[in-house]
Amino acid sequence: MVQTLVISFPKGVKAKESGFGRLPLHVACRSGASAEVVDALLAYHPDAASAKDHLHRIPLHYALKNHAEADVVSKLMETYPEGVKRGDHRGWIPLHVACSVGTHPDIVKTLIEEWPESVWVKTHKGSDALKCCAMMAKYAEHLDALKELVEEERRKTKEGGDGNEDEDGKKEGNLINFG
Known part of the structure; x- marks a missing residue:
């Protein structure tokens, strides 16, 4: 079904909705989509895994929030491993x-x-x-x-044991913060 929609309207997979600037992958992850749906969306637009919405959230944030299946989370992480370091707003x-x-x-x-x-x-x-x-x-x-x-x-x-602390001893890690 998703593939039929994407074939019929290929630009739709890259179109952001007006409210929060979410791509179809954000919406799918937010709605508890299956691994098959997520795979289909990523096949047509793999960069969607790293796309932030207006709240600076990526699809992985939404998948986790909505108790996605392990294979959905794995696919998102496989497509965009740095996503685990993405901070939202x-x-x-x-x-x-x-x-x-x-x-x-x-x-x-x-x-x-x-x-x-x-x-x-x-x-x-x-x-x-x-x-x-x-x-x-x-x-x-x-x-x-x-x-x-x-x-x-x-x-x-x-x-503090890995050298990533600042002069005050605070841990910075490698957080990728959009905010």
Whole structure:
């Protein structure tokens, strides 16, 4: 179905909607689209994986927020690996989003493996991944597992231990911030 639409109107896959400047891939990820739909959209416009909307969010932010299947998240990360470092207008990286909504621990582990230092990155309001885990009270079934994943990576990387801290000892990492 998506391929038929794209073939009929190929410019549509690159057209942004007027409200938030989202591409069809943003909307698909925001709406819980299947891996097949995401694959089809990426096949016609792979750069959409790195496109930001007016909130500076990329499709990966929306996929995680809406509990996308692991294969959707994997496809987005495979297409745009640097996406794990993209901060939105509030400084939220994909790991923050995943932790705050109780994303399955396997997906959180994949995000951390792609960018281990992400466990130290803070939002503009000072929340790190552990604090974001605390926001997910209604998803308590994964809470302990998510906290353990984040804490385990912190033990491995030890804040400030990789030379990415500034003169005040604050961790910058390699966050790509649009804001």
